[in-house]
Amino acid sequence: MHTVALWQQIYETLTREIGSGHYPRGQKLPTEAALARRFDVNRHTIRRALASLQEDGLIHVRQGAGAFVSQAQIDYCLGKKTRFSQNLSETGLDVNRNILRLETLPASKKEAGLLALHEGDRVHVLEAVSIIDGAPFSYSSSIFPAKPMPDLQQSLRTNISVTAALMENGVMDYSRAWTKLTAKRALGPVARVLHITDGAPVLRTVSLNVDAQGTPIEYGRSWFHADRAQLVVAGDAYDSVS
Amino acid sequence: MHTVALWQQIYETLTREIGSGHYPRGQKLPTEAALARRFDVNRHTIRRALASLQEDGLIHVRQGAGAFVSQAQIDYCLGKKTRFSQNLSETGLDVNRNILRLETLPASKKEAGLLALHEGDRVHVLEAVSIIDGAPFSYSSSIFPAKPMPDLQQSLRTNISVTAALMENGVMDYSRAWTKLTAKRALGPVARVLHITDGAPVLRTVSLNVDAQGTPIEYGRSWFHADRAQLVVAGDAYDSVS
Protein backbone atom coordinates (compact mmCIF):
# COMPACT_ATOMS: atom_id res chain seq x y z
CA MET A 1 0.00 0.00 0.00
CA HIS A 2 1.20 3.43 -0.92
CA THR A 3 1.24 6.01 1.88
CA VAL A 4 2.16 9.66 1.49
CA ALA A 5 5.20 10.63 3.50
CA LEU A 6 4.50 12.46 6.74
CA TRP A 7 6.48 15.53 5.76
CA GLN A 8 4.56 15.68 2.52
CA GLN A 9 1.21 15.64 4.24
CA ILE A 10 2.36 18.46 6.46
CA TYR A 11 3.72 20.29 3.44
CA GLU A 12 0.37 20.02 1.70
CA THR A 13 -1.54 21.08 4.79
CA LEU A 14 0.61 24.17 5.20
CA THR A 15 0.38 24.94 1.49
CA ARG A 16 -3.41 24.88 1.80
CA GLU A 17 -3.40 26.97 4.94
CA ILE A 18 -1.13 29.58 3.43
CA GLY A 19 -3.18 29.64 0.26
CA SER A 20 -6.40 30.13 2.17
CA GLY A 21 -4.98 33.03 4.11
CA HIS A 22 -4.87 31.24 7.42
CA TYR A 23 -1.32 32.52 7.77
CA PRO A 24 -1.38 36.04 6.34
CA ARG A 25 1.22 37.19 3.81
CA GLY A 26 4.35 38.54 5.36
CA GLN A 27 3.57 37.10 8.75
CA LYS A 28 5.65 34.70 10.74
CA LEU A 29 4.78 31.04 10.82
CA PRO A 30 4.80 29.27 14.18
CA THR A 31 8.24 28.11 15.23
CA GLU A 32 9.46 24.72 14.10
CA ALA A 33 9.06 23.49 17.66
CA ALA A 34 5.46 24.68 17.81
CA LEU A 35 4.63 23.06 14.45
CA ALA A 36 6.27 19.85 15.63
CA ARG A 37 4.00 19.82 18.66
CA ARG A 38 0.94 20.61 16.58
CA PHE A 39 1.51 17.77 14.10
CA ASP A 40 3.00 15.53 16.77
CA VAL A 41 6.14 14.83 14.77
CA ASN A 42 9.84 15.42 15.18
CA ARG A 43 11.20 18.85 14.38
CA HIS A 44 13.19 17.38 11.46
CA THR A 45 9.98 16.27 9.80
CA ILE A 46 8.71 19.84 10.02
CA ARG A 47 11.99 21.06 8.58
CA ARG A 48 11.61 18.76 5.59
CA ALA A 49 8.15 20.20 4.92
CA LEU A 50 9.37 23.76 5.34
CA ALA A 51 12.20 23.08 2.89
CA SER A 52 9.65 22.22 0.22
CA LEU A 53 7.59 25.30 1.01
CA GLN A 54 10.73 27.34 0.59
CA GLU A 55 11.52 25.73 -2.74
CA ASP A 56 8.08 26.68 -3.92
CA GLY A 57 8.74 30.22 -2.82
CA LEU A 58 5.80 30.19 -0.42
CA ILE A 59 7.92 31.03 2.60
CA HIS A 60 11.36 32.33 3.31
CA VAL A 61 13.30 31.40 6.38
CA ARG A 62 15.67 33.62 8.30
CA GLN A 63 18.02 32.00 10.73
CA GLY A 64 17.23 33.06 14.26
CA ALA A 65 14.09 34.91 13.19
CA GLY A 66 11.66 32.36 11.85
CA ALA A 67 9.78 31.36 8.72
CA PHE A 68 7.75 34.06 7.00
CA VAL A 69 4.98 33.72 4.47
CA SER A 70 6.16 35.33 1.24
CA GLN A 71 4.26 38.21 -0.23
CA ALA A 72 2.16 37.25 -3.20
CA GLN A 73 4.11 37.93 -6.33
CA ILE A 74 2.51 40.29 -8.74
CA ASP A 75 2.47 39.02 -12.30
CA TYR A 76 3.65 41.60 -14.78
CA CYS A 77 2.93 40.53 -18.33
CA LEU A 78 5.46 41.33 -21.01
CA GLY A 79 4.34 41.59 -24.58
CA LYS A 80 4.33 43.77 -27.63
CA LYS A 81 1.56 45.85 -26.14
CA THR A 82 2.95 46.08 -22.65
CA ARG A 83 1.27 48.93 -20.80
CA PHE A 84 2.32 49.44 -17.25
CA SER A 85 -0.82 50.90 -15.70
CA GLN A 86 -3.23 48.81 -17.72
CA ASN A 87 -1.22 45.71 -17.00
CA LEU A 88 -1.54 46.13 -13.28
CA SER A 89 -4.75 48.05 -12.70
CA GLU A 90 -6.69 45.32 -14.48
CA THR A 91 -5.70 43.03 -11.66
CA GLY A 92 -7.62 45.20 -9.23
CA LEU A 93 -4.50 46.27 -7.40
CA ASP A 94 -4.06 49.73 -6.02
CA VAL A 95 -1.53 51.23 -8.40
CA ASN A 96 0.13 54.56 -7.82
CA ARG A 97 3.18 56.47 -8.88
CA ASN A 98 5.64 58.88 -7.33
CA ILE A 99 7.55 61.07 -9.72
CA LEU A 100 11.10 61.50 -8.53
CA ARG A 101 12.30 63.54 -11.44
CA LEU A 102 10.71 64.99 -14.55
CA GLU A 103 12.53 67.43 -16.75
CA THR A 104 13.53 68.24 -20.27
CA LEU A 105 17.15 68.59 -21.26
CA PRO A 106 19.60 68.02 -24.11
CA ALA A 107 20.43 64.40 -24.83
CA SER A 108 23.86 63.11 -24.05
CA LYS A 109 25.67 61.25 -26.78
CA LYS A 110 24.61 57.95 -25.26
CA GLU A 111 20.94 58.91 -24.90
CA ALA A 112 20.84 60.28 -28.42
CA GLY A 113 22.12 56.99 -29.76
CA LEU A 114 19.47 55.02 -27.93
CA LEU A 115 16.58 57.06 -29.30
CA ALA A 116 18.12 57.55 -32.74
CA LEU A 117 18.48 61.30 -32.19
CA HIS A 118 21.35 63.74 -32.52
CA GLU A 119 23.42 64.78 -29.55
CA GLY A 120 21.87 67.85 -28.00
CA ASP A 121 18.32 67.16 -29.20
CA ARG A 122 16.05 67.62 -26.23
CA VAL A 123 14.62 64.67 -24.34
CA HIS A 124 12.15 64.34 -21.49
CA VAL A 125 13.53 62.42 -18.54
CA LEU A 126 11.14 60.64 -16.19
CA GLU A 127 12.14 58.82 -13.05
CA ALA A 128 9.37 57.32 -11.00
CA VAL A 129 8.55 54.74 -8.40
CA SER A 130 5.43 52.70 -8.82
CA ILE A 131 3.61 51.94 -5.63
CA ILE A 132 1.34 48.94 -5.42
CA ASP A 133 -0.85 48.42 -2.40
CA GLY A 134 1.16 51.07 -0.63
CA ALA A 135 4.60 49.51 -1.09
CA PRO A 136 7.25 50.16 -3.75
CA PHE A 137 7.01 47.76 -6.66
CA SER A 138 9.38 49.13 -9.26
CA TYR A 139 11.62 52.04 -10.03
CA SER A 140 11.99 53.17 -13.58
CA SER A 141 13.92 55.74 -15.52
CA SER A 142 12.74 56.65 -19.00
CA ILE A 143 13.65 59.06 -21.73
CA PHE A 144 11.37 60.33 -24.50
CA PRO A 145 12.27 62.43 -27.53
CA ALA A 146 10.97 65.96 -26.92
CA LYS A 147 10.74 67.18 -30.50
CA PRO A 148 7.66 65.22 -31.62
CA MET A 149 5.95 65.72 -28.26
CA PRO A 150 6.99 69.05 -26.76
CA ASP A 151 4.24 69.07 -24.13
CA LEU A 152 4.74 65.54 -22.86
CA GLN A 153 6.17 66.70 -19.57
CA GLN A 154 2.90 68.31 -18.52
CA SER A 155 0.96 65.26 -19.68
CA LEU A 156 3.16 62.93 -17.69
CA ARG A 157 2.64 65.06 -14.63
CA THR A 158 -1.15 64.93 -14.83
CA ASN A 159 -1.58 61.35 -16.03
CA ILE A 160 -0.59 58.37 -13.99
CA SER A 161 -0.64 56.36 -17.19
CA VAL A 162 2.23 56.87 -19.61
CA THR A 163 0.05 55.55 -22.42
CA ALA A 164 -2.52 58.26 -21.74
CA ALA A 165 0.18 60.91 -21.65
CA LEU A 166 1.55 59.74 -24.98
CA MET A 167 -1.93 59.77 -26.52
CA GLU A 168 -2.39 63.39 -25.47
CA ASN A 169 0.72 64.07 -27.50
CA GLY A 170 -0.35 62.38 -30.66
CA VAL A 171 1.10 58.92 -30.12
CA MET A 172 -2.01 56.84 -30.59
CA ASP A 173 -0.26 53.52 -30.68
CA TYR A 174 3.09 52.09 -29.78
CA SER A 175 4.65 48.72 -29.19
CA ARG A 176 7.48 47.10 -27.31
CA ALA A 177 10.39 46.51 -29.69
CA TRP A 178 12.37 44.51 -27.18
CA THR A 179 12.98 43.92 -23.50
CA LYS A 180 16.24 42.73 -21.99
CA LEU A 181 16.21 41.21 -18.53
CA THR A 182 18.79 40.33 -15.98
CA ALA A 183 19.18 40.08 -12.23
CA LYS A 184 21.24 42.58 -10.28
CA ARG A 185 22.04 43.49 -6.73
CA ALA A 186 20.18 46.57 -5.58
CA LEU A 187 22.71 49.34 -5.07
CA GLY A 188 22.31 52.49 -2.99
CA PRO A 189 19.63 54.63 -4.64
CA VAL A 190 17.65 51.76 -6.13
CA ALA A 191 17.61 49.91 -2.82
CA ARG A 192 16.44 53.06 -1.08
CA VAL A 193 13.48 53.80 -3.32
CA LEU A 194 12.40 50.16 -3.35
CA HIS A 195 12.74 49.90 0.42
CA ILE A 196 14.98 46.87 0.31
CA THR A 197 18.35 46.23 1.84
CA ASP A 198 21.45 47.06 -0.12
CA GLY A 199 22.58 44.03 -2.14
CA ALA A 200 19.19 42.35 -2.29
CA PRO A 201 18.36 40.96 -5.74
CA VAL A 202 16.31 42.99 -8.18
CA LEU A 203 15.03 42.23 -11.63
CA ARG A 204 16.33 44.79 -14.07
CA THR A 205 14.83 45.37 -17.47
CA VAL A 206 15.91 47.60 -20.30
CA SER A 207 13.36 48.17 -23.01
CA LEU A 208 12.53 50.16 -26.08
CA ASN A 209 9.09 51.27 -27.22
CA VAL A 210 8.50 52.39 -30.77
CA ASP A 211 5.56 54.04 -32.50
CA ALA A 212 3.59 52.63 -35.41
CA GLN A 213 6.35 53.77 -37.80
CA GLY A 214 9.06 52.08 -35.80
CA THR A 215 10.48 55.32 -34.45
CA PRO A 216 11.75 55.06 -30.88
CA ILE A 217 9.54 56.97 -28.45
CA GLU A 218 10.64 55.63 -25.09
CA TYR A 219 13.79 54.05 -23.80
CA GLY A 220 13.37 52.81 -20.29
CA ARG A 221 15.24 51.03 -17.56
CA SER A 222 13.32 49.47 -14.70
CA TRP A 223 14.21 47.79 -11.45
CA PHE A 224 11.60 45.47 -10.01
CA HIS A 225 11.32 44.44 -6.39
CA ALA A 226 12.30 40.79 -6.80
CA ASP A 227 10.17 39.60 -3.90
CA ARG A 228 7.07 41.19 -5.37
CA ALA A 229 7.48 41.02 -9.12
CA GLN A 230 7.23 38.11 -11.47
CA LEU A 231 7.48 38.91 -15.14
CA VAL A 232 5.41 36.71 -17.37
CA VAL A 233 6.03 36.09 -21.04
CA ALA A 234 3.02 34.30 -22.40
CA GLY A 235 3.08 33.01 -25.93
CA ASP A 236 -0.56 33.89 -26.39
CA ALA A 237 -0.33 37.34 -24.91
CA TYR A 238 1.59 38.46 -27.95
CA ASP A 239 -1.19 37.52 -30.30
CA SER A 240 -4.34 38.08 -28.30
CA VAL A 241 -3.61 41.47 -26.76
CA SER A 242 -3.79 44.06 -29.46
CA MET B 1 32.01 78.22 -24.33
CA HIS B 2 30.76 74.80 -23.56
CA THR B 3 33.40 72.28 -22.53
CA VAL B 4 32.87 68.65 -21.73
CA ALA B 5 33.69 67.83 -18.13
CA LEU B 6 37.03 66.14 -17.53
CA TRP B 7 35.50 63.08 -15.92
CA GLN B 8 33.18 62.69 -18.88
CA GLN B 9 36.04 62.74 -21.38
CA ILE B 10 37.79 60.08 -19.35
CA TYR B 11 34.58 58.08 -19.15
CA GLU B 12 34.23 58.17 -22.94
CA THR B 13 37.84 57.26 -23.50
CA LEU B 14 37.60 54.26 -21.21
CA THR B 15 34.29 53.23 -22.77
CA ARG B 16 35.98 53.23 -26.18
CA GLU B 17 39.02 51.36 -24.92
CA ILE B 18 36.92 48.69 -23.26
CA GLY B 19 34.75 48.37 -26.34
CA SER B 20 37.76 47.93 -28.59
CA GLY B 21 39.18 45.19 -26.40
CA HIS B 22 42.10 47.24 -25.16
CA TYR B 23 41.17 46.06 -21.68
CA PRO B 24 40.06 42.45 -22.08
CA ARG B 25 36.83 41.16 -20.54
CA GLY B 26 37.17 39.99 -17.00
CA GLN B 27 40.51 41.65 -16.56
CA LYS B 28 41.45 44.25 -14.00
CA LEU B 29 41.60 47.90 -14.94
CA PRO B 30 44.59 49.91 -13.73
CA THR B 31 44.19 51.19 -10.18
CA GLU B 32 42.53 54.52 -9.58
CA ALA B 33 45.91 55.95 -8.69
CA ALA B 34 47.45 54.73 -11.93
CA LEU B 35 44.57 56.10 -14.01
CA ALA B 36 44.86 59.41 -12.18
CA ARG B 37 48.53 59.58 -13.17
CA ARG B 38 47.77 58.59 -16.75
CA PHE B 39 45.11 61.26 -17.25
CA ASP B 40 46.90 63.69 -14.95
CA VAL B 41 43.86 64.34 -12.80
CA ASN B 42 42.90 63.83 -9.20
CA ARG B 43 41.81 60.42 -8.05
CA HIS B 44 38.27 61.73 -7.41
CA THR B 45 37.91 62.67 -11.03
CA ILE B 46 38.76 59.11 -12.00
CA ARG B 47 36.25 57.83 -9.48
CA ARG B 48 33.52 59.95 -11.07
CA ALA B 49 34.28 58.39 -14.46
CA LEU B 50 34.39 54.86 -13.03
CA ALA B 51 31.00 55.44 -11.39
CA SER B 52 29.49 56.07 -14.81
CA LEU B 53 31.16 53.02 -16.29
CA GLN B 54 29.70 51.00 -13.47
CA GLU B 55 26.22 52.43 -14.09
CA ASP B 56 26.52 51.28 -17.67
CA GLY B 57 27.46 47.84 -16.44
CA LEU B 58 30.80 47.96 -18.25
CA ILE B 59 32.83 47.38 -15.11
CA HIS B 60 32.25 46.19 -11.59
CA VAL B 61 34.32 47.33 -8.67
CA ARG B 62 35.37 45.33 -5.64
CA GLN B 63 36.69 47.20 -2.66
CA GLY B 64 40.27 46.27 -1.99
CA ALA B 65 40.60 44.36 -5.23
CA GLY B 66 40.03 46.75 -8.09
CA ALA B 67 37.79 47.50 -11.04
CA PHE B 68 37.16 44.68 -13.47
CA VAL B 69 35.81 44.77 -17.00
CA SER B 70 32.48 42.94 -17.02
CA GLN B 71 32.08 39.80 -19.03
CA ALA B 72 30.00 40.23 -22.13
CA GLN B 73 26.50 39.15 -21.29
CA ILE B 74 25.12 36.31 -23.32
CA ASP B 75 21.78 37.13 -24.89
CA TYR B 76 19.25 34.41 -24.42
CA CYS B 77 16.22 35.01 -26.61
CA LEU B 78 12.81 34.11 -25.26
CA GLY B 79 10.03 33.32 -27.66
CA LYS B 80 7.43 30.81 -28.59
CA LYS B 81 10.06 28.69 -30.26
CA THR B 82 12.72 28.96 -27.60
CA ARG B 83 15.28 26.20 -28.03
CA PHE B 84 18.12 26.20 -25.62
CA SER B 85 20.92 24.67 -27.68
CA GLN B 86 19.89 26.29 -30.94
CA ASN B 87 19.50 29.61 -29.23
CA LEU B 88 23.06 29.60 -28.03
CA SER B 89 25.02 27.49 -30.47
CA GLU B 90 23.96 29.82 -33.28
CA THR B 91 25.97 32.51 -31.58
CA GLY B 92 29.11 30.49 -32.10
CA LEU B 93 29.59 29.91 -28.40
CA ASP B 94 30.94 26.67 -27.03
CA VAL B 95 27.86 25.13 -25.45
CA ASN B 96 27.97 22.04 -23.29
CA ARG B 97 25.93 20.29 -20.68
CA ASN B 98 26.52 18.31 -17.51
CA ILE B 99 23.75 16.02 -16.42
CA LEU B 100 23.43 16.03 -12.65
CA ARG B 101 20.43 13.76 -12.43
CA LEU B 102 18.33 11.83 -14.88
CA GLU B 103 15.76 9.32 -13.75
CA THR B 104 12.19 8.22 -14.19
CA LEU B 105 9.81 8.08 -11.25
CA PRO B 106 6.17 8.54 -10.26
CA ALA B 107 4.93 12.11 -10.27
CA SER B 108 4.08 13.78 -7.00
CA LYS B 109 0.71 15.50 -6.74
CA LYS B 110 2.34 18.83 -7.52
CA GLU B 111 4.26 17.59 -10.56
CA ALA B 112 1.21 15.81 -11.88
CA GLY B 113 -0.79 19.01 -11.66
CA LEU B 114 1.86 20.96 -13.58
CA LEU B 115 1.94 18.51 -16.49
CA ALA B 116 -1.80 17.75 -16.41
CA LEU B 117 -1.18 14.13 -15.40
CA HIS B 118 -2.50 11.94 -12.61
CA GLU B 119 -0.59 11.46 -9.41
CA GLY B 120 1.66 8.46 -9.79
CA ASP B 121 2.01 8.69 -13.57
CA ARG B 122 5.66 8.35 -14.37
CA VAL B 123 7.79 11.37 -15.28
CA HIS B 124 11.37 11.80 -16.42
CA VAL B 125 13.37 14.17 -14.25
CA LEU B 126 16.37 15.97 -15.72
CA GLU B 127 18.70 18.23 -13.82
CA ALA B 128 21.57 19.71 -15.74
CA VAL B 129 24.07 22.51 -15.81
CA SER B 130 24.80 24.22 -19.07
CA ILE B 131 28.39 25.20 -19.60
CA ILE B 132 29.25 27.99 -21.98
CA ASP B 133 32.85 28.68 -22.87
CA GLY B 134 33.87 26.46 -20.01
CA ALA B 135 31.97 28.24 -17.25
CA PRO B 136 28.53 27.51 -15.79
CA PHE B 137 25.79 29.51 -17.44
CA SER B 138 22.57 28.06 -16.11
CA TYR B 139 21.18 25.28 -14.00
CA SER B 140 17.86 23.77 -14.90
CA SER B 141 15.50 21.17 -13.56
CA SER B 142 12.87 19.75 -15.90
CA ILE B 143 10.18 17.13 -15.84
CA PHE B 144 8.68 15.37 -18.86
CA PRO B 145 5.68 13.01 -18.99
CA ALA B 146 7.01 9.48 -19.48
CA LYS B 147 3.93 7.85 -20.96
CA PRO B 148 4.03 9.37 -24.46
CA MET B 149 7.84 9.11 -24.60
CA PRO B 150 8.99 6.08 -22.62
CA ASP B 151 12.51 6.13 -24.07
CA LEU B 152 13.21 9.80 -23.57
CA GLN B 153 15.71 9.13 -20.81
CA GLN B 154 18.11 7.40 -23.17
CA SER B 155 17.64 10.10 -25.79
CA LEU B 156 18.38 12.84 -23.29
CA ARG B 157 21.52 11.04 -22.30
CA THR B 158 22.87 10.82 -25.83
CA ASN B 159 21.69 14.18 -27.17
CA ILE B 160 22.94 17.47 -25.85
CA SER B 161 19.91 19.10 -27.41
CA VAL B 162 16.58 18.56 -25.68
CA THR B 163 14.81 19.34 -28.93
CA ALA B 164 16.64 16.51 -30.67
CA ALA B 165 15.82 14.11 -27.84
CA LEU B 166 12.16 15.03 -28.06
CA MET B 167 12.15 14.50 -31.81
CA GLU B 168 13.55 11.01 -31.38
CA ASN B 169 10.50 10.37 -29.25
CA GLY B 170 7.92 11.60 -31.68
CA VAL B 171 7.59 15.21 -30.59
CA MET B 172 8.27 16.93 -33.88
CA ASP B 173 7.24 20.39 -32.74
CA TYR B 174 6.60 22.19 -29.51
CA SER B 175 6.26 25.73 -28.29
CA ARG B 176 6.73 27.78 -25.16
CA ALA B 177 3.34 28.36 -23.52
CA TRP B 178 4.68 30.78 -20.96
CA THR B 179 7.74 31.85 -19.04
CA LYS B 180 7.73 33.46 -15.62
CA LEU B 181 10.79 35.37 -14.47
CA THR B 182 12.01 36.75 -11.24
CA ALA B 183 15.26 37.49 -9.45
CA LYS B 184 16.44 35.44 -6.50
CA ARG B 185 19.42 35.02 -4.28
CA ALA B 186 21.46 31.96 -5.15
CA LEU B 187 21.12 29.49 -2.31
CA GLY B 188 23.39 26.57 -1.48
CA PRO B 189 23.11 24.04 -4.29
CA VAL B 190 22.34 26.54 -7.04
CA ALA B 191 25.23 28.74 -6.00
CA ARG B 192 27.53 25.74 -5.98
CA VAL B 193 26.72 24.47 -9.46
CA LEU B 194 26.83 27.98 -10.93
CA HIS B 195 30.13 28.73 -9.20
CA ILE B 196 28.92 31.91 -7.57
CA THR B 197 28.94 33.03 -3.98
CA ASP B 198 25.97 32.25 -1.82
CA GLY B 199 23.46 35.07 -1.95
CA ALA B 200 24.53 36.45 -5.31
CA PRO B 201 21.62 37.35 -7.58
CA VAL B 202 20.35 34.86 -10.12
CA LEU B 203 17.65 35.09 -12.74
CA ARG B 204 15.08 32.36 -12.20
CA THR B 205 12.61 31.28 -14.81
CA VAL B 206 9.76 28.82 -14.67
CA SER B 207 8.35 27.73 -17.98
CA LEU B 208 6.03 25.33 -19.70
CA ASN B 209 6.47 23.82 -23.14
CA VAL B 210 3.53 22.25 -24.95
CA ASP B 211 3.29 20.17 -28.10
CA ALA B 212 1.32 21.05 -31.20
CA GLN B 213 -1.89 19.88 -29.53
CA GLY B 214 -1.28 22.03 -26.48
CA THR B 215 -0.40 19.09 -24.24
CA PRO B 216 2.33 19.87 -21.70
CA ILE B 217 5.56 18.06 -22.50
CA GLU B 218 8.09 19.85 -20.34
CA TYR B 219 7.88 21.85 -17.17
CA GLY B 220 11.18 23.46 -16.32
CA ARG B 221 12.77 25.69 -13.77
CA SER B 222 16.05 27.41 -14.58
CA TRP B 223 18.52 29.53 -12.72
CA PHE B 224 20.72 31.79 -14.84
CA HIS B 225 24.07 33.21 -13.82
CA ALA B 226 23.03 36.86 -13.54
CA ASP B 227 26.45 38.19 -14.51
CA ARG B 228 26.46 36.18 -17.71
CA ALA B 229 22.85 35.96 -18.83
CA GLN B 230 20.60 38.55 -20.32
CA LEU B 231 17.19 37.36 -21.41
CA VAL B 232 15.81 39.10 -24.42
CA VAL B 233 12.18 39.34 -25.35
CA ALA B 234 12.03 40.73 -28.85
CA GLY B 235 8.68 41.69 -30.29
CA ASP B 236 9.72 40.48 -33.71
CA ALA B 237 11.17 37.19 -32.56
CA TYR B 238 7.70 35.96 -31.81
CA ASP B 239 6.50 36.50 -35.34
CA SER B 240 9.56 35.83 -37.45
CA VAL B 241 10.82 32.66 -35.81
CA SER B 242 8.38 29.93 -36.67
Added chain:
DNA sequence: AAACATTTGTCCGTATGTATT
Protein backbone atom coordinates in the same frame (compact mmCIF):
# COMPACT_ATOMS: atom_id res chain seq x y z
C1' DA C 1 47.61 32.46 11.45
C1' DA C 2 49.29 36.97 11.64
C1' DA C 3 51.37 40.96 9.94
C1' DC C 4 51.79 43.80 5.99
C1' DA C 5 51.09 46.38 1.72
C1' DT C 6 47.68 47.47 -1.73
C1' DT C 7 43.40 49.13 -3.29
C1' DT C 8 38.91 50.97 -2.99
C1' DG C 9 35.24 53.58 -0.01
C1' DT C 10 34.08 57.56 2.65
C1' DC C 11 34.68 61.77 4.69
C1' DC C 12 36.60 66.28 5.57
C1' DG C 13 37.87 70.75 3.44
C1' DT C 14 39.03 74.29 -0.37
C1' DA C 15 38.60 76.64 -4.72
C1' DT C 16 36.54 77.90 -9.15
C1' DG C 17 33.38 78.35 -12.95
C1' DT C 18 28.41 78.22 -14.31
C1' DA C 19 23.60 78.60 -14.04
C1' DT C 20 19.58 80.28 -11.53
C1' DT C 21 17.14 83.48 -8.87
Added chain:
DNA sequence: AAATACATACGGACAAATGTT
Protein backbone atom coordinates in the same frame (compact mmCIF):
# COMPACT_ATOMS: atom_id res chain seq x y z
C1' DA D 1 24.18 93.27 -10.51
C1' DA D 2 24.39 90.46 -6.54
C1' DA D 3 23.40 86.45 -4.07
C1' DT D 4 22.74 81.73 -4.16
C1' DA D 5 23.05 77.15 -5.47
C1' DC D 6 25.29 73.58 -8.03
C1' DA D 7 28.77 70.97 -10.71
C1' DT D 8 33.49 70.28 -11.19
C1' DA D 9 38.15 69.53 -9.66
C1' DC D 10 41.81 69.06 -6.26
C1' DG D 11 44.11 67.63 -1.77
C1' DG D 12 44.42 64.91 2.21
C1' DA D 13 43.17 61.47 5.92
C1' DC D 14 41.43 57.35 7.51
C1' DA D 15 38.39 53.08 7.23
C1' DA D 16 37.40 48.71 5.14
C1' DA D 17 38.25 44.96 2.12
C1' DT D 18 41.52 42.33 -0.20
C1' DG D 19 45.85 39.94 -1.47
C1' DT D 20 50.47 38.57 -0.20
C1' DT D 21 54.19 37.19 2.52
